[in-house]
Amino acid sequence: MKKIVFAILSLSLVSCAVEGLESTIGDNSNNPNNSNNSTTFTDALPLNTGNYWTYDVVGATNTRDSLYIFGNETVGAHTYKKFKNRNNIATGFYCTSLNNNNVRKEAGKLLLTGNLSVLQGITLPTGVDLSVTDFIIFKESATNGEILSEKTGTFQQTISSLPITIEYRLRSIGGESFASYTSPNNDVYPNVKSTKIVVNLKITSTQTVAGFPITLNILPQQDVVVSTQYLSKNIGIVYTKTNTNFSLNATIAAQIGLPVTNSQVQEEFLDTYNVN
Structure with missing residues (x-):
């Protein structure tokens, strides 16, 4: 049971924040330059082969990621840019989400095609399908x-004779616009717009007791991962903040030796970059 819960909560899809996808993450409401006015982007994420970005990752441990555009890849009728991390290793939410995946632009949108089910060497249980096309x-x-985009799914597994039903929902959500944005490390960037990735989970177990079906909420439906990325025009992602939170059924948590609640924060700060 412990294995299944932690595997599912690692669904950061994209997430490295569980080293362990609420809406206040990356909140910059105290930034005097905060604006809800639309920002015009000529190039939110420059997609040219050879472009690269390095990030300082701050969380449970402090690490460093290097993300670069490897080249072109054709999937179906479209040509994408293939992203990779140095040595195929990433620790941050953002860099993990793009590693070995493909991105293209269309009508002012960035579209991701790839598989988000394998994170930091952790393979999610069979049934969690986070392969996406033009997400x-x-x-x-x-x-x-x-x-902006949404993907949902439901699957069942039996763990130690306990039937488990897992419902998941992956969403991307539009964010705020800033004429000038000051990152928490005090770096200032012009023309910034945020976007969010949210992973919502619900885990239940239905059992028959005295001939009657009883459904137990192991993990009540909740947003367990919310990641906010900030994009600066002609640069790309300059800052990412990812919150991972969950609250388990107290009785179940006690039985399986897990904390009732858990909360972790991870930040990714742009350090160096080269775009053309």
């Missing part, structure tokens, strides 16, 4: 709170 991860004209 919108950014939209220039998105309004704050607008749902």
